[in-house]
Amino acid sequence: MKKSTIVWIQGITCNGDSHSFFNYQNMKNFAKNFEIIYHPLLLSDFDLQGVMKSNDKYDFLIIEGSFTKKAEYVDRCGYSFEELVENLSKRAEHIICAGSCASFGGLFRQRDEENITGALFSGEEAGGYWDKNKKVVNIPGCPAHPRWIADTLFMLREGREVLLDEFLRPKEVFAYFVHHGCLRNEYFEWKIDTKEFGEKEGCLFYEHGCRGPMTHANCNKILWNEVSSKTRAGSPCLGCTEPDFPRDNVYETKTHMSLPATPTGVSRRAYYTITGIAKSFKIDRLERKLIQ
Amino acid sequence: MTTKEIIQRIEGEATLELDWEKNKITYAKIKFLNYRAIEDILVGKHLLDSLMITPRVCGICSHSHVNATILAIEDCYRNVGIDLKIGKKAHYIRELVLNAEKIQNHIKWFYFLILPEFFKISGKKLTQTEPFKDREWFEAQKALSDILKMGAIFSGQWPHGSFVMPGGVTSDPLESDIINAKNFLTLTKEFCEERLYGRDIEEFLEIETVNDLLKFDSTLDMAVTHLRELEFNKIGKSYDRFISFGKYGKINEPYKAIKTRIFKADEKFVSESLENSFFDKTNKGYTYSKSAVYKGDFYEVGPLARLMISKDKLVKDCHRRCADSVVSRIIARVKEIAILLKRCEYLLQNIDIKEKSLKTPKFMPKNISSNGVGIVEAARGTLIHKVTVEEGKIQKFEIIPPTVWNLGNGSPKNPSIAQKAIIGLDSIKKADFVFKSFDICSVCTTQ
Numbered sequence: 001m002k003k004s005t006i007v008w009i010q011g012i013t014c015n016g017d018s019h020s021f022f023n024y025q026n027m028k029n030f031a032k033n034f035e036i037i038y039h040p041l042l043l044s045d046f047d048l049q050g051v052m053k054s055n056d057k058y059d060f061l062i063i064e065g066s067f068t069k070k071a072e073y074v075d076r077c078g079y080s081f082e083e084l085v086e087n088l089s090k091r092a093e094h095i096i097c098a099g100s101c102a103s104f105g106g107l108f109r110q111r112d113e114e115n116i117t118g119a120l121f122s123g124e125e126a127g128g129y130w131d132k133n134k135k136v137v138n139i140p141g142c143p144a145h146p147r148w149i150a151d152t153l154f155m156l157r158e159g160r161e162v163l164l165d166e167f168l169r170p171k172e173v174f175a176y177f178v179h180h181g182c183l184r185n186e187y188f189e190w191k192i193d194t195k196e197f198g199e200k201e202g203c204l205f206y207e208h209g210c211r212g213p214m215t216h217a218n219c220n221k222i223l224w225n226e227v228s229s230k231t232r233a234g235s236p237c238l239g240c241t242e243p244d245f246p247r248d249n250v251y252e253t254k255t256h257m258s259l260p261a262t263p264t265g266v267s268r269r270a271y272y273t274i275t276g277i278a279k280s281f282k283i284d285r286l287e288r289k290l291i292q
Numbered sequence: 293m294t295t296k297e298i299i300q301r302i303e304g305e306a307t308l309e310l311d312w313e314k315n316k317i318t319y320a321k322i323k324f325l326n327y328r329a330i331e332d333i334l335v336g337k338h339l340l341d342s343l344m345i346t347p348r349v350c351g352i353c354s355h356s357h358v359n360a361t362i363l364a365i366e367d368c369y370r371n372v373g374i375d376l377k378i379g380k381k382a383h384y385i386r387e388l389v390l391n392a393e394k395i396q397n398h399i400k401w402f403y404f405l406i407l408p409e410f411f412k413i414s415g416k417k418l419t420q421t422e423p424f425k426d427r428e429w430f431e432a433q434k435a436l437s438d439i440l441k442m443g444a445i446f447s448g449q450w451p452h453g454s455f456v457m458p459g460g461v462t463s464d465p466l467e468s469d470i471i472n473a474k475n476f477l478t479l480t481k482e483f484c485e486e487r488l489y490g491r492d493i494e495e496f497l498e499i500e501t502v503n504d505l506l507k508f509d510s511t512l513d514m515a516v517t518h519l520r521e522l523e524f525n526k527i528g529k530s531y532d533r534f535i536s537f538g539k540y541g542k543i544n545e546p547y548k549a550i551k552t553r554i555f556k557a558d559e560k561f562v563s564e565s566l567e568n569s570f571f572d573k574t575n576k577g578y579t580y581s582k583s584a585v586y587k588g589d590f591y592e593v594g595p596l597a598r599l600m601i602s603k604d605k606l607v608k609d610c611h612r613r614c615a616d617s618v619v620s621r622i623i624a625r626v627k628e629i630a631i632l633l634k635r636c637e638y639l640l641q642n643i644d645i646k647e648k649s650l651k652t653p654k655f656m657p658k659n660i661s662s663n664g665v666g667i668v669e670a671a672r673g674t675l676i677h678k679v680t681v682e683e684g685k686i687q688k689f690e691i692i693p694p695t696v697w698n699l700g701n702g703s704p705k706n707p708s709i710a711q712k713a714i715i716g717l718d719s720i721k722k723a724d725f726v727f728k729s730f731d732i733c734s735v736c737t738t739q
Contacts, residue, residue, distance in 0.1 A: 016351030023437040043408040075325035198650025224449030233448030234462030
């Protein structure tokens with residue numbers, strides 16, 4: 001099978017999705033299947049001008065960074081972002097939005113919410129740079145995990161079905177919650193908060209702002225850099241794959257009548273009832289250090 | 293005559309506007325044209341939210357930014373009379389995570405940028421290091437991802453981990469995590485020994501002269517040999533003035549060097565000039581990059597500065613022969629990988645997991661009114677974060693990244709570090725490569 005071709009361009013970005021992708025674990029096999037025609041951080045046969053002037057068709061246009069139609073916000077080798085997107089999106093079979101900025105607008109949208117968006121969303125609202133574009137797959141995350149990008153590319157290359165959720169995210173990744181596979185799950189079950197940062201024990205959901213139970217991503221299933229995750233390193237999930245990322249006051253759990261928000265899909269009353277019951281157990285083992 | 297050259301693959305792009313006379317560059321304007329207003333986005337935010345936002349300044353050095361921010365926040369506490377007394381374990385973990393990122397940066401710079409560009413200039417394919425094609429490039433890509441795994445064991449992920457909090461670090465590693473981290477460190481070390489240095493790290497670190505360096509058949513030796521043939525040991529020279537505010541590793545205090553003479557330095561003399569930038573009210577600006585100066589003078593930052601100030605014997609020998617040329621910058625940056633690998637070994641060996649990772653402050657900075665400065669030595673040099681906070685909300689956040697030290701714009705009478713290194717060159721190819729020898733990060737330059 002012929003190699004699939006990739007053109008990678010950037011809007012308003014920190015390059016984090018590129019650098020995350022450069023950690024991909026089987027780059028040799030990736031290179032056997034894909035050819036990167038252009039990437040802004042790598043030397044390749046084509047530069048951006050060459051790609052813009054050609055009429056070639058590409059299998060994948062990967063876009064990293066927030067979208068904007070305002071010419072003064074992005075200058076890539078003399079091209080505005082709109083010029084890049086208008087030209088290249090028509091010649092690409094698939095458009096992959098790598099990261100939360102390209103998907104939803106991300107952090108940089110906070111500069112100018114009118115003019116900085118994602119491809120098809122503006123935060124949680126439908127309608128971003130485009131109102132419609134059937135080629136788009138969103139792979140949010142700040143950054144996107146290298147496997148989320150590579151696995152999606154392989155599936156599309158092999159003609160396999162990529163089921164998407166309402167935010168156009170591949171379900172294989174985003175049907176999961178960050179909560180799944182979190183090592184602090186037992187503390188969550190029995191509603192035992194971590195006493196302070198810097199400990200293995202306790203759940204970060206009740207006081208420390210963790211968004212694990214409402215953030216769609218398989219971080220704790222496939223792990224980051226193959227070894228860890230935010231919650232494993234004692235740091236709350238920031239909800240970076242969701243369209244409302246980044247939220248304000250992230251290291252504190254917002255409470256309602258001194259109770260935290262409920263996990264996605266759970267009724268508030270039922271949740272608080274079960275919380276009360278769970279807390280009443282006072283499990284001694286979970287109140288102690290894991291290793292003493 | 294004036295020409296405009298777009299410089300690509302520098303974590304973004306820049307434009308060099310070059311003035312020419314008799315086939316020599318007489319002046320160079322350096323233009324960075326993308327700007328994201330992160331300092332403005334930070335205003336009004338809760339102080340701790342800066343720990344989430346500042347890593348997003350830059351995808352290749354996010355943990356340098358988060359380290360600078362936590363130091364600035366802890367300085368805010370200090371300035372209201374609370375010393376958080378960060379423990380040794382937390383210090384070591386912060387440094388380890390930072391070093392993983394720096395090693396990654398340097399390997400990536402050498403294999404993703406310098407070698408490919410250099411072979412483009414020379415027209416010869418001298419090593420098997422072509423990106424996405426050759427074995428050694430894939431090995432380098434694996435080596436940098438391995439060292440990031442070492443860091444991610446403590447930071448949760450790279451890039452954009454958030455593993456620091458006032459009082460320490462959030463991770464609470466086990467002995468087996470440290471063993472695992474040591475294993476990843478070994479993998480990166482082995483790559484450097486087999487390919488990059490062609491000898492054991494310990495042996496490499498003992499080399500004191502460039503002549504001794506070139507006795508082996510390694511990728512570094514080969515690169516230096518051919519860079520000398522192309523006379524990059526004679527060009528790219530700037531003021532021969534260096535500065536480093538390091539608070540990690542060997543250099544613990546701010547120093548500056550004028551050639552080989554070393555003096556104490558102080559952060560209070562650092563300022564950011566808006567001259568030539570779009571932020572300047574004169575409307576004559578042409579770039580989003582500001583310029584960092586020390587008492588009004590330009591100083592080079594980065595590995596060459598750090599190793600000149602720490603009197604590294606190999607780098608000093610190189611400097612004696614070819615001053616602050618391209619070759620000196622390359623040798624210093626590649627040498628620093630070995631120094632950092634050794635330092636990581638020490639840190640991993642000496643983390644006491646029994647110590648608390650974090651000593652929770654008596655109050656979280658909800659209502660704090662203060663100001664603070666945080667400084668780290670990032671891969672590309674000195675990075676400074678300054679924050680002013682009132683009632684727990686950020687009033688002002690200033691980010692001075694390493695690249696504005698090297699890549700700002702001065703004037704024809706007082707050019708910046710990179711401008712001075714480019715003025716006098718006779719070809720665009722050379723100007724492009726000299727520019728890249730500073731290891732440019734366009735996203736940091738114009739946050």
